Amino acid sequence: MAATSKDVARLAGVSQPTVSRALRGHPSVAPETRRRVEEAARALDYVASERGRVLSLRKTHRIGIVVSDLTNPFYPHLLAPLHDYFKQAGFRTVLFTEQDEDGPTIEELADGSLDGIVLTTSLVDSPLPAALMHRDIPFVFLNRESDATADSAVVDNVYGAALVGDLLVELGHHRIGAVFGPRAASTGRDRETGFRRSLSKHGRSLADELAVSVPFSFSHGRAALGTLLARSEPPTALFCGNDVIALGVLDGAVELGVRIPEDLTVVGFDDITIASWAHIGLTTVHCDLDRLARTAGDLLLKRIADPDREHVRSIQRPHLVLRRSHARLQLPSSPSKKEH
């Protein structure tokens, strides 16, 4: 249906290879020939077939991005900068979702349709990374832990979560609770580790009944708040595994009539855009997700260019952003003193 380089060749009175060379700016094409070819191409609305080019060049200039759930407001913060980075580098973005056991198969990723892959979502026991490694398919972990034999761009989650622990202790809280992310995700696990470690350092600990692990989702955060507030001694401060969970908690608080921060301090992690909205004012741990994503893109393209280079693990140090969802513990005996 669409014109091919052969059609252009016939019209311009040259051979097919000459068309290819002329349109790609190869120097060994005479100016007059090039002109004729370009004119013929224009006349036929010719666009070189990506299908043919890809087979011939053995490069697709396509990157697969695996996210867990597009409706989760966290992922656009990674997807958007990744897409833009790859676009300006001449690569296209193919989207994959991996929701509970039902992600892309290794065959889908290894069929030669992708030059590289960004894994944003892999659970720690996902078979995908090992399978990709085994087949020498370039990939990078983004916001996920990796062993030494893969590239990765991550936030120092242990450090960031410890900042929150320090903050809550400093604010005078004793009944401290947590809605951690899933242990099967390195972000969930590491943030739990860092938070617990910080409390220990201060001689505190997390009561078992005040700590839960839930998926990184709004609705699970919402539900978790109800669970924790039903304890005999409910928490006065809550660390959430990420901002999306925290937003769920804040939402539940409105429903349950819990005042933030007077009745409950809530702290998140990631600092997604919504956290900074005036309604929300979520105190959280800021990660530069744009930079994190671009770093991952950069690592991946370098790996594609040189499959044998050293593996790099880029770690970003996050910092606290104090907004309005935290407060000093209000002792029943003394007047409140809100801090921020």
Add this chain to the structure above:
Amino acid sequence: MAATSKDVARLAGVSQPTVSRALRGHPSVAPETRRRVEEAARALDYVASERGRVLSLRKTHRIGIVVSDLTNPFYPHLLAPLHDYFKQAGFRTVLFTEQDEDGPTIEELADGSLDGIVLTTSLVDSPLPAALMHRDIPFVFLNRESDATADSAVVDNVYGAALVGDLLVELGHHRIGAVFGPRAASTGRDRETGFRRSLSKHGRSLADELAVSVPFSFSHGRAALGTLLARSEPPTALFCGNDVIALGVLDGAVELGVRIPEDLTVVGFDDITIASWAHIGLTTVHCDLDRLARTAGDLLLKRIADPDREHVRSIQRPHLVLRRSHARLQLPSSPSKKEH
């Protein structure tokens, strides 16, 4: 590097075509042969190259989705169901962004790398649709107006916006303002039309100084509120071109100390998830974006299967969702009477 069907053929002691047939379940392959081929394929970790298959079959099983801005919280509501729909139908999703004049070129979309395209963002004067039509590339408009010669899945924006007009009048508001979307987008234009038409019907009109048109973004909504409140007679009710604009307005209201809905009624359009959060409680026009997206996907796949079928324009009728951001006009003389 990776094994090809030729390698499998050699190992299994058959020809390459037999490998292709055996692995694709062609009936004319003897069971014993098939077994040998499958064994060889397994031994070599063979996965059929998508590059070769695509060239041979002249189908890519890839769909391009063009959105304007991934960071805009509206787009995930279309992207997620589209992706899922195409995935279950055996198609992959390639992402394109079209932000102010800098979208994908027609060459990028017409290079044979896509079986079809979903346009979610085209401005009314975009050259893309005409170019795609001229090249017989299947595409569908999603949430955007189209002329009769293209498929589209849209919401009845005129009708939906009129519902808001009716509501605001019924609530007794007289100083009614609007933060419309861009006129260059059919959604912006049609919602403005419907809203104005409704006010006219009730014998009202929109004061020029209380109507502005801004891009569909949080920050523009936020800024627009400041502009309108600075008028000599500020509005008591505000229609917003979509929920994202409305969220920006709500955010600005918090900053400016404007109480919603006591001081200002705010109504959005789309009913994205965030609108229903307890913090937000945005009164808005509900569109079933999931269904809209799936409809668009369905239309596109049907068009791909049969390029000559009649063009279909699927129109969905939206309805009001009353939450907490609207109220009856509070006359200075009478006590407030909140409605919802």
Add this chain to the structure above:
DNA sequence: CGTGGATCTGAATACGTATGTATCAGAGCA
């Protein structure tokens, strides 16, 4: 024992591009 048909497999080819190699014309030089 030969023939027709059914069953399976291989050879050839198409898809559309890119590229290495060969060829050809013309120029420069002896």
Add this chain to the structure above:
DNA sequence: TGCTCTGATACATACGTATTCAGATCCACG
């Protein structure tokens, strides 16, 4: 005039799969 060299183009082929068509094998049946 004949040789070499250069520049421009054509020829051949590779990329990896799917498919058409022809051929081979085997069996049943006359």
